[in-house]
Amino acid sequence: MKTAGPLLQGRNLLVKRGGIPVLDISDFTIMKGEVLSLIGPNGSGKSTLLLTLSSLLKLYRGKLIFNGSEIDSRRSELDYRRQIAVVFQDPLLFDTTVLENVASGLKIRGMEKKDRTRIAEECLERLGIAHLAKRSACKVSGGEAQRTSIARAFATSPTILFLDEPFSALDPPTREGIISDLSRLLRETETTAIMATHDQMEALRLSDRIAVIQQGKIAQMGSAEEVMNHPVNEFVAAFVGMDTLLTGSVLESQNGRIMIAVGNQKIEAVGNFPVGEQVLCCIRPENVTLSTDSPEEQSSARNNFSGRITRIAPHGLFYRVDLDCGFDLISYITRTSLDSLEFQEGQTVKASFKATAVHVIRKSA
Numbered sequence: 001m002k003t004a005g006p007l008l009q010g011r012n013l014l015v016k017r018g019g020i021p022v023l024d025i026s027d028f029t030i031m032k033g034e035v036l037s038l039i040g041p042n043g044s045g046k047s048t049l050l051l052t053l054s055s056l057l058k059l060y061r062g063k064l065i066f067n068g069s070e071i072d073s074r075r076s077e078l079d080y081r082r083q084i085a086v087v088f089q090d091p092l093l094f095d096t097t098v099l100e101n102v103a104s105g106l107k108i109r110g111m112e113k114k115d116r117t118r119i120a121e122e123c124l125e126r127l128g129i130a131h132l133a134k135r136s137a138c139k140v141s142g143g144e145a146q147r148t149s150i151a152r153a154f155a156t157s158p159t160i161l162f163l164d165e166p167f168s169a170l171d172p173p174t175r176e177g178i179i180s181d182l183s184r185l186l187r188e189t190e191t192t193a194i195m196a197t198h199d200q201m202e203a204l205r206l207s208d209r210i211a212v213i214q215q216g217k218i219a220q221m222g223s224a225e226e227v228m229n230h231p232v233n234e235f236v237a238a239f240v241g242m243d244t245l246l247t248g249s250v251l252e253s254q255n256g257r258i259m260i261a262v263g264n265q266k267i268e269a270v271g272n273f274p275v276g277e278q279v280l281c282c283i284r285p286e287n288v289t290l291s292t293d294s295p296e297e298q299s300s301a302r303n304n305f306s307g308r309i310t311r312i313a314p315h316g317l318f319y320r321v322d323l324d325c326g327f328d329l330i331s332y333i334t335r336t337s338l339d340s341l342e343f344q345e346g347q348t349v350k351a352s353f354k355a356t357a358v359h360v361i362r363k364s365a
């Protein structure tokens with residue numbers, strides 16, 4: 001991530017849609033060269049924030065500061081819009097050739113035909129669609145149309161690229177190819193980008209930082225590692241896949257190690273919380289290991305429990321195994337592991353996880 005200073009800042013932003021406040025953000029900053037993803041549930045305000053930052057939605061209150069200057073007049077807004085590009089889920093292509101679509105932004109900016117054709121051809125090449133240059137944009141596939149849309153955005157060398165759910169309508173292999181090319185292009189051109197997405201994997205692949213949006217506010221903004229492994233509250237923890245969330249009370253606290261009472265069980269974790277503090281233990285399912293063997297003999301993890309399997313269900317490429325260990329614990333295992341361990345619902349197994357795998361949040365947070 002480049003840290004060449006703030007590029008776009010939002011202060012005290014309030015946006016209403018249909019007369020109702022849907023966005024309320026006191027402070028937002030993206031640095032030059034940074035790639036930021038906005039994630040959050042449906043209706044949380046990701047698109048609204050993206051449209052607001054790209055000045056396509058009016059502010060009810062607050063201000064946007066671009067490169068140190070406030071966008072506070074029609075002139076500064078137009079100047080800002082000339083420096084940004086927006087890619088939507090629906091590519092919205094003109095009924096002309098792919099090449100002319102990619103060159104269209106440069107034409108609007110008054111660039112001569114020879115120059116804009118050269119730049120558009122370069123962009124088509126970089127997006128792997130040079131062979132489509134003369135094809136009608138109405139006769140390309142969804143993936144090719146989105147590549148055209150991204151090439152059109154890059155052709156104008158935007159200072160900030162905004163992407164609103166750019167891959168949602170694409171099948172997984174097509175999406176994978178475009179994400180890979182976009183990621184490379186963003187790094188090569190050092191373009192600052194903000195992307196709204198439903199897909200946390202997309203966010204992890206492309207971003208320097210991730211902002212989690214909750215009911216029109218930024219619940220947390222940080223590196224992928226911070227957000228995924230150190231969520232600030234229960235909402236973020238649940239949203240980023242900390243499937244096990246356990247309320248407990250700190251029993252012992254010494255030298256950065258804590259023992260937490262959860263029901264009749266004790267969980268060891270890392271942290272500095274006073275004895276008696278009510279906390280939430282968050283555990284990612286992929287950090288819970290299951291076995292049929294005695295964990296005392298086999299596992300170096302500090303937390304070892306016997307648990308009865310209450311449910312086994314497919315979960316993407318994995319199987320989700322729900323356990324009753326005196327508290328509810330969730331683990332993901334592969335099909336191969338499930339087959340070789342021959343787990344069945346109702347069976348008692350051993351579950352292990354490290355003290356460092358338990359993220360602890362103050363309950364009131």
Ligand SMILES: Nc1ncnc2c1ncn2[C@@H]1O[C@H](COP(=O)(O)OP(=O)(O)OP(=O)(O)O)[C@@H](O)[C@H]1O
Nearest residue numbers: 017018022040041042043044045046047048049198
């Ligand atoms: N054109 C509109 N008129 C009125 N309200 C709107 C409009 N568009 C969105 N909203 C409301 O604004 C809030 C935020 O919506 P927004 O589309 O920004 O959320 P989102 O996180 O992008 O959702 P999704 O993931 O479903 O696209 C929601 O309450 C939504 O109902």
